[in-house]
Amino acid sequence: MDPEKEPDLYPLDPRDKRAAVKGEARRAEDADVLCAFLGMYVDRDLRQEGLSRAVIKDTMQTVRDHGLKAPYTTHLIQSVCNTHVFIPNDFKTLFPLIMTDMQYTVWESKMRQLTGAQAAENLALGVRDPLRTITADTLLGQADFGANAAQAMICQAGLQQVKQLALCAMKTVPEADKHRQPFVLIEQEANEPFMKFLDRLNEALEKQIDNEKAREYIFKQLAIENANPDCQKVL
The missing domain is CATH 1.10.1200.30 (Retrovirus capsid C-terminal domain)
Structure with a gap:
């Protein structure tokens, strides 16, 4: 049987906007990429679109070649984040792919510190300000906001805060030292x-x-x- 013509035992739903990326990831047998689906705003609605395998691989390769703190790497990550609207879980999916365990632990710790301060500022806003309801749990994507569906309901301004805080926390992450015991x-x-x-x-x-x-x-x-x-x- 021609493998190119062999029927797919697990056909993708043609209505799924991520079908092309899912298919590419499946053919590559790349579970990490298959799981890394990031959000994009289209007509003000959060629509789940796949971050291309090429972008993820390029980001990972750039970190390996130049390090996480290199200007080129920083610019690339910022560009990816600016192109896509990330929910909190997206950072939890992407960053472990490009950081060591030590780096991710530092990022996570700083993220908790920043979100706590930001949540306090949000609470002081006016009653009608949509950011007033954005708590630390919202920004971190935990508790009632642990599921992707709940995070997809976060307002655009809230997701913008998530992105800004995540990138700010990333700046405090030290470069990996391959010759030093983590x-x-x-x-x-x-x-x-x-x-x-x-x-x-x-x-x-x-x-x-x-x-x-x-x-x-x-x-x-x-x-x-x-x-x-x-x-x-x-x-």
Whole structure:
């Protein structure tokens, strides 16, 4: 049987606006791309359109070649974000593809800090201002706004805030150092004193994270999560 003429056992719905991108991703057997569907505003309605596989691959390759902090990389990511209207989950899909685990942890921590401050500013707005109802949960895409359908109902001004905050948080992410042990991998050894482990963890964080508040947040989290079982019982 000619593979080019072999019937598709899982045909795509022709009414689906993302059919072309889904088909391309399926043929490439690329699950990450298949999941990375980003929103675009068309006639003021949020319509789910596929971010092309080429754009995603180009962004990933640019980060690998030049690093996340390179001007060309920054410009490319900003262009992609300006072309598409991202819901919060879109950043959670795209950024793990172009960041290391350490970088994404820093971005996520800074994002929480920024959204908290922005939500407080929104609450102080006038009663009729649509941004007044945009909370930290809305901006982060969590709790009642965890599902894509709920995020698609966020007003345009709210999604604009999501984009601005996400890009602002990205600026605080340090460049990946391939020759340095990521701080997320620093764990307390079985017979290592807890304070010695904390010193090693703190030293790594100081070298890899510039933002003090993000560093403190991650330190407290990893001090518990990466402690050995005996110390975790006490903590």
